[in-house]
Amino acid sequence: MSRNDLETITTDILIVGAGGAGLRAAIAAADAGMTIIVAGKSMLGKCHTVMAEGGINASLGNIDPQDNWKVHAADTIREGQFLNDPRMVEILAKEATDIIWELESWGCLFDRTPEGKIMQRAFGGHTFRRTCHIGDHTGLEIMQTLMAEVRRRERITTMDEVIMTKLLTTATAVAGAIGLNLRTGNAYVIKSKAIILATGGCGRVYRVSTNPLETIGDGCFLAYHAGAELMDMEMVQFHPTGMLHPKTAEGILVTESVRGEGGILLNGLGERFMKNYDPIRMELSTRDVVSRAIFTEIREGRGTAHNRQGGVWLDITHKGKAFIEKKLPKMVKQFKDFASVDITKEKMEVAPTAHYTMGGVRGHAETGATSVTGLYAVGEIAAGVHGANRLGGNSLTDILVFGRRAGRAAAAYAKRTTHAHLPQKQIAKELRRLFEPFTRKKGARPHVLREKIQDLMWKHAGIFRTQKGLTAALKQLQQLRKQTMQVQGSRRYNPEWATYLDVNCMLLTCNAIIRSALERRESRGAHAREDYPNKDDNHWLMNIILFKDRNGMQLKRMPVPPSTLELARVSEEAPNERQ
Amino acid sequence: MKDNEKITIEIVLQNPEEDKEPQVERFSVPFEKGMRVLDAVIYVQENFRPDLAYRWNCGEGICGSCAAEVNDRAVLMCKHEMTPDMKIVRIAPMNVFPVIKDLVVDISEVYKKVLSFKPHFISPQKATREFWTMHEEQTKEAASLRTCIDCMICYDTCHVLRNHENKNFIGPRNIVKLIGIDKHPKNTFEHAPLLEKGDIWSCNVTRCCTASCPQNIKITEDSIIYAKERIMSEKMWKPIKLLFSKDKK
Ligand SMILES: Cc1cc2nc3c(=O)[nH]c(=O)nc-3n(C[C@H](O)[C@H](O)[C@H](O)COP(=O)(O)OP(=O)(O)OC[C@H]3O[C@@H](n4cnc5c(N)ncnc54)[C@H](O)[C@@H]3O)c2cc1C
Numbered sequence: 074m075s076r077n078d079l080e081t082i083t084t085d086i087l088i089v090g091a092g093g094a095g096l097r098a099a100i101a102a103a104d105a106g107m108t109i110i111v112a113g114k115s116m117l118g119k120c121h122t123v124m125a126e127g128g129i130n131a132s133l134g135n136i137d138p139q140d141n142w143k144v145h146a147a148d149t150i151r152e153g154q155f156l157n158d159p160r161m162v163e164i165l166a167k168e169a170t171d172i173i174w175e176l177e178s179w180g181c182l183f184d185r186t187p188e189g190k191i192m193q194r195a196f197g198g199h200t201f202r203r204t205c206h207i208g209d210h211t212g213l214e215i216m217q218t219l220m221a222e223v224r225r226r227e228r229i230t231t232m233d234e235v236i237m238t239k240l241l242t243t244a245t246a247v248a249g250a251i252g253l254n255l256r257t258g259n260a261y262v263i264k265s266k267a268i269i270l271a272t273g274g275c276g277r278v279y280r281v282s283t284n285p286l287e288t289i290g291d292g293c294f295l296a297y298h299a300g301a302e303l304m305d306m307e308m309v310q311f312h313p314t315g316m317l318h319p320k321t322a323e324g325i326l327v328t329e330s331v332r333g334e335g336g337i338l339l340n341g342l343g344e345r346f347m348k349n350y351d352p353i354r355m356e357l358s359t360r361d362v363v364s365r366a367i368f369t370e371i372r373e374g375r376g377t378a379h380n381r382q383g384g385v386w387l388d389i390t391h392k393g394k395a396f397i398e399k400k401l402p403k404m405v406k407q408f409k410d411f412a413s414v415d416i417t418k419e420k421m422e423v424a425p426t427a428h429y430t431m432g433g434v435r436g437h438a439e440t441g442a443t444s445v446t447g448l449y450a451v452g453e454i455a456a457g458v459h460g461a462n463r464l465g466g467n468s469l470t471d472i473l474v475f476g477r478r479a480g481r482a483a484a485a486y487a488k489r490t491t492h493a494h495l496p497q498k499q500i501a502k503e504l505r506r507l508f509e510p511f512t513r514k515k516g517a518r519p520h521v522l523r524e525k526i527q528d529l530m531w532k533h534a535g536i537f538r539t540q541k542g543l544t545a546a547l548k549q550l551q552q553l554r555k556q557t558m559q560v561q562g563s564r565r566y567n568p569e570w571a572t573y574l575d576v577n578c579m580l581l582t583c584n585a586i587i588r589s590a591l592e593r594r595e596s597r598g599a600h601a602r603e604d605y606p607n608k609d610d611n612h613w614l615m616n617i618i619l620f621k622d623r624n625g626m627q628l629k630r631m632p633v634p635p636s637t638l639e640l641a642r643v644s645e646e647a648p649n650e651r652q
Numbered sequence: 653m654k655d656n657e658k659i660t661i662e663i664v665l666q667n668p669e670e671d672k673e674p675q676v677e678r679f680s681v682p683f684e685k686g687m688r689v690l691d692a693v694i695y696v697q698e699n700f701r702p703d704l705a706y707r708w709n710c711g712e713g714i715c716g717s718c719a720a721e722v723n724d725r726a727v728l729m730c731k732h733e734m735t736p737d738m739k740i741v742r743i744a745p746m747n748v749f750p751v752i753k754d755l756v757v758d759i760s761e762v763y764k765k766v767l768s769f770k771p772h773f774i775s776p777q778k779a780t781r782e783f784w785t786m787h788e789e790q791t792k793e794a795a796s797l798r799t800c801i802d803c804m805i806c807y808d809t810c811h812v813l814r815n816h817e818n819k820n821f822i823g824p825r826n827i828v829k830l831i832g833i834d835k836h837p838k839n840t841f842e843h844a845p846l847l848e849k850g851d852i853w854s855c856n857v858t859r860c861c862t863a864s865c866p867q868n869i870k871i872t873e874d875s876i877i878y879a880k881e882r883i884m885s886e887k888m889w890k891p892i893k894l895l896f897s898k899d900k901k
């Protein structure tokens with residue numbers, strides 16, 4: 074493609090990512106008078122946010138009137154093992170209520186209490202019941218509400234199935250971005266004064282993940298190469314049991330209540346292996362013990378057959394059909410709908426599943442502004458608020474609270490600035506990178522590399538980690554990076570091309586995860602080092618930060634920002650009844 | 653049929669840039685118990701046809717991206733099982749929409765049709781900044797309609813659109829959306845009476861849309877029939893209301 078037929082579109086603000094965070098930012102920025110383009114890799118409304126089930130947290134106190142923002146903040150910091158940015162936590166907890174009100178005023182229909190207030194359910198790790206929900210499809214209703222608000226604002230243009238592949242920068246600020254329209258196979262240049270990254274997490278860099286196909290950490294790749302910093306990349310949350318088979322269902326959550334109701338775990342040889350890990354509590358041991366036990370069985374070759382390296386069996390058939398149907402209706406349906414397994418008669422095949430990325434792009438607590446002028450990061454791609462572990466239900470709050478703030482901040486910035494000149498050299502170079510794989514006569518197939526990366530991450534940088542494993546993974550990753558890839562066929566809607574771009578992002582994201590995991594020589598929250606099993610507050614109340622310089626990826630440690638005195642006190646005092 | 657035996661699938665392929673007519677190609681895919689149609693399509697794309705266009709994202713029936721026709725019936729490919737007794741599995745793009753490529757279609761007409769109705773929730777209470785009191789008996793009906801995942805399967809299934817009986821018909825999905833707003837207990841602007849402009853009377857209540865919906869929404873009962881009744885009662889009552897109201901507009 075010559076540069077002449079490169080379409081250039083101009084807007085005040087470009088938002089990369091059309092999930093909850095991106096849409097909320099778009100609404101805020103549009104209301105501040107700016108023109109906005111929101112681009113998503115998938116179609117509008119098909120992103121990760123629609124998959125959220127459980128709910129969204131706010132200390133409304135509808136069920137437990139004692140609840141307030143301070144207890145919410147304290148719970149968040151405790152679960153985050155004091156690695157959270159305290160100012161972000163404060164904002165999250167304080168503004169959550171307003172976010173729920175806003176959703177309700179836009180017509181989002183929350184489940185109700187008998188008195189007609191918004192219902193709030195208990196979620197693990199919360200002192201009080203504060204998770205507002207809409208059945209088990211909270212994300213769907215919230216996304217539909219946001220989409221309606223987006224569609225009624227003429228200043229917002231949405232672009233479906235456009236992959237942003239490169240941020241364009243001048244010496245001082247962002248200038249725009251390059252995007253690939255999957256449907257036509259053509260590239261665009263989008264010229265903008267400010268850019269908000271809202272690309273979601275990177276769970277799909279692991280073999281088994283609850284996340285959708287597209288969630289592989291594009292934001293890290295885009296931000297890092299634009300000169301922004303990444304933080305807490307070692308912190309990836311896993312869930313002990315996810316589905317394994319068939320491939321399309323791989324990773325879907327299997328709730329803990331299956332074990333709670335008497336389900337037992339068996340390895341590929343039929344042994345009830347938990348007796349070797351926790352003979353007393355067996356399957357009801359803590360999440361991390363169960364995860365590690367399952368993982369060890371698989372790693373040592375005692376797994377089941379499916380899906381490359383297999384999983385283990387989860388069996389509840391001994392409880393009988395009537396009991397199972399009554400207690401676990403959702404699981405019965407899930408396995409029937411997506412795997413044709415009748416869990417009242419057959420065993421379930423499960424493996425630990427990657428769920429949430431706490432780390433990501435480092436931004437300013439109040440606004441999400443990164444170290445690159447005009448570049449903001451928000452939502453799951455932004456680091457800081459969840460620390461070393463995320464409380465269930467806090468993510469939906471996070472994406473809306475900070476989405477709104479980033480939208481307003483980017484609008485304020487865009488108002489007082491002008492469009493920068495487009496850096497032609499960067500554009501030419503990026504176009505070469507985009508179209509090059511079609512010209513190659515041979516090369517690796519992108520999906521093969523994707524699987525290799527997912528396997529090595531799962532094996533060495535997943536549920537638990539060692540110096541040896543991580544070092545080996547780093548080496549393998551470097552070898553994979555040297556391979557050139559080929560893309561075949563037409564440019565129009567070519568999934569292999571999308572995978573090629575994904576693999577490039579994954580290589581960077583995984584490198585960042587492994588480097589940070591190697592650096593943190595302790596276990597904290599979601600980061601479990603077998604060779605450093607203890608938490609070490611003396612040395613590691615630190616955030617690990619990655620950035621790019623002339624010599625490649627650099628790493629530094631920064632002490633966690635100091636907490637306001639008041640917050641520090643509540644987090645220690647807060648009762649912890651409902652763990 | 654045992655695992656790893658081969659099963660034959662047919663995929664209807666078309667790149668409108670290059671091909672005038674769609675081509676049907678056959679592929680042989682290893683069978684595994686429990687596999688979904690989407691698994692077979694992914695297998696074909698990875699192994700035989702790198703640029704085969706298809707959509708999917710969540711793999712758990714909630715994003716609504718993966719709809720296509722399997723043996724002439726629109727389904728979610730991630731949910732639809734490949735059973736060994738299916739003689740031939742023929743996978744085609746949804747019939748009512750223009751093809752972008754292969755299984756990927758352009759569904760924008762559905763949104764275009766509904767946007768002229770300004771499908772917005774409107775409530776005067778907005779300014780109070782107070783939470784509402786609503787009871788689940790009131791919210792229940794709206795709630796079930798609002799679980800629509802925009803898969804467009806009902807729209808593809810409806811014979812009015814499929815057989816080109818009336819291309820202007822707004823379609824079941826859009827009626828579900830509008831009535832999902834109308835039934836919100838705090839909504840104050842009713843869309844239902846406008847639906848005549850969306851040719852709602854083209855629908856002869858065959859209920860095929862309801863049978864096709866992967867979210868089990870009672871499309872016909874809860875939205876279409878409801879809307880028709882609202883239109884009728886509006887027609888009956890409007891003259892009477894006008895007669896009795898003081899400020900005749
Ligand atoms: C099964 C499941 C259940 C969950 N349940 C809950 C829950 O109950 N409560 C809770 O709080 N959280 C929950 N979460 C987590 C929560 O859903 C996510 O953290 C949150 O939705 C992330 O929102 P986001 O807007 O940051 O990103 P996403 O919703 O992931 O959106 C990212 C957007 O960016 C786009 N994008 C990415 N890269 C590019 C690119 N290069 N160019 C253009 N666009 C791009 C994507 O297409 C997408 O539109 C759950 C997650 C899962 C998987």
Ligand code: SF4
Nearest residue numbers: 810855857858859861
């Ligand atoms: S009930 Fe009406 S909308 Fe539904 S399929 Fe039949 S004609 Fe179409």
Ligand code: SF4
Nearest residue numbers: 800801803804806865
């Ligand atoms: S009403 Fe049902 S079939 Fe129609 S678009 Fe919505 S979810 Fe799909």
Ligand code: FES
Nearest residue numbers: 711713716718730
């Ligand atoms: S892939 Fe999301 S509904 Fe099928």
